[in-house]
Amino acid sequence: MENKKELKILLSIIVLFAAAFFLPIDSVRFTTAISATLDLVKWYAREHVVLCLLPAFFIAGVISVFVSQGSVLRYFGANAKKWLAYTVAAVSGTILAVCSCTILPLFSSIHKRGAGLGPAIAFLYSGPAINILAIILTARIMGFEMGVARIVGAVSFSVIIGMIMAFIYRKEEKIKKEEQMNIALQPEKRPMWQTVFHFFTLVLILVFANWGKPAAGDTASTWYYIWAYKWYITGAFALMLGYSLIKILRIKWQWVVAAAVITAASAILSNNYIENAKLSPLVPMIVGIASLSIITLFDKRDEENREWTLSAWGFAKQILPLLAFGVITAGFLLGSTHDGKTIAGVIPNEWIEWMVGGNSVFSNFFASIVGAFMYFATLTEVPIVQGLLAAGMGKGPALALLLAGPSLSLPNMLVIRKVVGTEKTIVYVSLVIVMATISGLIYGSIF
Numbered sequence: 001m002e003n004k005k006e007l008k009i010l011l012s013i014i015v016l017f018a019a020a021f022f023l024p025i026d027s028v029r030f031t032t033a034i035s036a037t038l039d040l041v042k043w044y045a046r047e048h049v050v051l052c053l054l055p056a057f058f059i060a061g062v063i064s065v066f067v068s069q070g071s072v073l074r075y076f077g078a079n080a081k082k083w084l085a086y087t088v089a090a091v092s093g094t095i096l097a098v099c100s101c102t103i104l105p106l107f108s109s110i111h112k113r114g115a116g117l118g119p120a121i122a123f124l125y126s127g128p129a130i131n132i133l134a135i136i137l138t139a140r141i142m143g144f145e146m147g148v149a150r151i152v153g154a155v156s157f158s159v160i161i162g163m164i165m166a167f168i169y170r171k172e173e174k175i176k177k178e179e180q181m182n183i184a185l186q187p188e189k190r191p192m193w194q195t196v197f198h199f200f201t202l203v204l205i206l207v208f209a210n211w212g213k214p215a216a217g218d219t220a221s222t223w224y225y226i227w228a229y230k231w232y233i234t235g236a237f238a239l240m241l242g243y244s245l246i247k248i249l250r251i252k253w254q255w256v257v258a259a260a261v262i263t264a265a266s267a268i269l270s271n272n273y274i275e276n277a278k279l280s281p282l283v284p285m286i287v288g289i290a291s292l293s294i295i296t297l298f299d300k301r302d303e304e305n306r307e308w309t310l311s312a313w314g315f316a317k318q319i320l321p322l323l324a325f326g327v328i329t330a331g332f333l334l335g336s337t338h339d340g341k342t343i344a345g346v347i348p349n350e351w352i353e354w355m356v357g358g359n360s361v362f363s364n365f366f367a368s369i370v371g372a373f374m375y376f377a378t379l380t381e382v383p384i385v386q387g388l389l390a391a392g393m394g395k396g397p398a399l400a401l402l403l404a405g406p407s408l409s410l411p412n413m414l415v416i417r418k419v420v421g422t423e424k425t426i427v428y429v430s431l432v433i434v435m436a437t438i439s440g441l442i443y444g445s446i447f
Contacts, residue, residue: 029346033332036343040331040375041324043338050282052102053320054289055206060105061312062199063113065304071192076115076123077180089122090158091130099376100412101323102206103127105315108419114180117173117420118166121428124416126158129407138382138402142389145447146399153403153439161431168427189304190248198244201237208234209285231281238263238288245292250301259291319415326411327375334374337384353388359396359444361437367397368436371405372429373413381405396444404436 024030063072074080075088107124115123130151139147166173211230214223226233242260245251263284270283292309299305335345356367376384385398408429417425 029344029348032344033335033346036336036345037328037331039343040336040338041327043336044327044375046278046282047338048099048101049320050285050289051209052099052206053105053316053323054285055202055209056102056105057312057315057319058289058292058308059199059202059206060109060315061308062195062202063106063109064311064315065308066189066195066198067113068189071195072110072113072115076110076119079177079180080116080119082118085116085119086122086159086162089119089162090126090155092123092126100128100407100409101319101375101415104319104323104412104415104419108315108318108415111419114176116166116176117169117424118162120162121165122158122162124428125161125407125432126154127407129154129158129403134382134406142382142385142398146395146402149399149439149443150402153399153436154407157403157407157432157435157439161428161435164431165424165428169424194244194248198241198248201240201244204237205234205241208237209281235267245295249296249299249305251295251299251305252301255295255299259288259295262291263288318418322414322418323411326409326414330373330375330410334370353392356388356393356397356401359394359441361441363394363397364400364437364440364444365433367393367401367440368404368433371401371403371436372408372433373410374405375409375411376405394444395447396440396442398440399443400436400440403439404432408432 076085103124106127107120110123111120135147135151135154138150208226208230211227214221214227218224239260242256245256246253266287267281267284270280274280274283293312296305296309331345333345333347335347336343352366352370356363356370371381381402385393385401388401389395389398413425413429416428420428
């Protein structure tokens with residue numbers, strides 16, 4: 001046994017030495033891929049960790065702590081009415097407007113609370129796929145028929161994939177159903193409307209804090225005005241959160257007011273002293289989240305308030321390391337594409353553009369594969385696909401990428417595997433890729 005351990009150590013040292021010895025630092029492709037990796041990591045940290053993931057962890061904490069198991073089982077459980085469970089799961093994306101990584105703590109939370117596999121998977125797919133903002137942008141930029149095809153495909157995908165997963169693992173679901181029939185559910189601690197109010201206040205803060213910039217030249221639409229005033233809107237919902245903390249969670253009003261004043265002061269200071277318009281909103285968001293964490297952790301009136309922040313921290317510990325590894329890997333292999341610039345990874349972009357032309361089975365399948373493993377932030381898939389269309393991509397592969405890309409990514413897969421296991425993750429990813437390929441073929445043959 002000791003010899004095997006020493007042999008493993010020796011092999012590890014040899015592998016690391018060989019990797020360092022043969023490091024291809026003279027290769028332009030390699031150094032460009034390293035640059036793309038660092039660029040993607042920096043952009044992800046600035047654009048998504050603070051504004052997307054941190055609020056998402058607290059939203060997941062609400063589900064984990066404040067939403068009773070009875071409520072989750074009523075809408076998503078193995079014994080819930082199928083039409084209700086799948087309907088709620090399938091339309092969740094129109095409300096959440098999140099990316100493939102931000103949905104993960106929410107999915108993990110409802111799964112742990114006993115949601116059936118089918119509805120949970122439908123929720124996992126629909127959250128980022130049926131983003132109403134992205135679908136509107138798709139229709140405006142790439143045509144009405146592409147927007148309609150995307151929403152029809154996304155809604156049907158979420159239900160069909162969820163039902164197929166439930167059927168494949170029906171024996172496990174049957175056992176879960178029998179177990180849930182014998183669960184003695186605890187009565188609701190507070191009226192459901194209060195929990196809903198608290199939950200959707202956080203969701204709306206997440207949505208408007210991440211409201212995307214409109215297309216170039218658009219200065220008159222409703223979308224533009226919401227974007228122009230999004231921080232005022234977000235601030236208004238932050239005040240509603242303060243009300244919720246005082247009236248619903250019963251936290252001392254002096255603490256909440258002090259947290260609000262400190263957050264507002266940080267917003268004013270950052271706006272005046274940080275020149276980068278993209279970075280200045282991060283300061284009040286960080287201060288606000290830190291203040292929220294402190295006042296809930298030290299609250300003595302209700303133990304659940306402390307558990308809320310600890311639950312959010314638990315999701316962060318579980319998910320962030322896997323996402324970091326996934327973002328680094330995706331950046332190195334596929335490059336970094338955002339804000340109008342593209343840095344190639346080890347796999348040349350020219351290869352990808354060449355392989356997704358036309359409407360063959362291979363081009364649609366390849367587009368689905370690339371979409372599944374590449375990371376797309378909310379709304380960024382639209383300009384990326386638009387650029388690929390201009391480079392010769394077929395309309396069928398474009399739809400396939402739009403249906404597979406936003407709902408999946410390599411970081412996303414790593415976390416899903418930790419929640420539901422390797423086998424279920426492989427089945428889920430395969431279903432998304434196959435269905436996206438078929439949808440692309442049908443759409444490409446029609447248009």
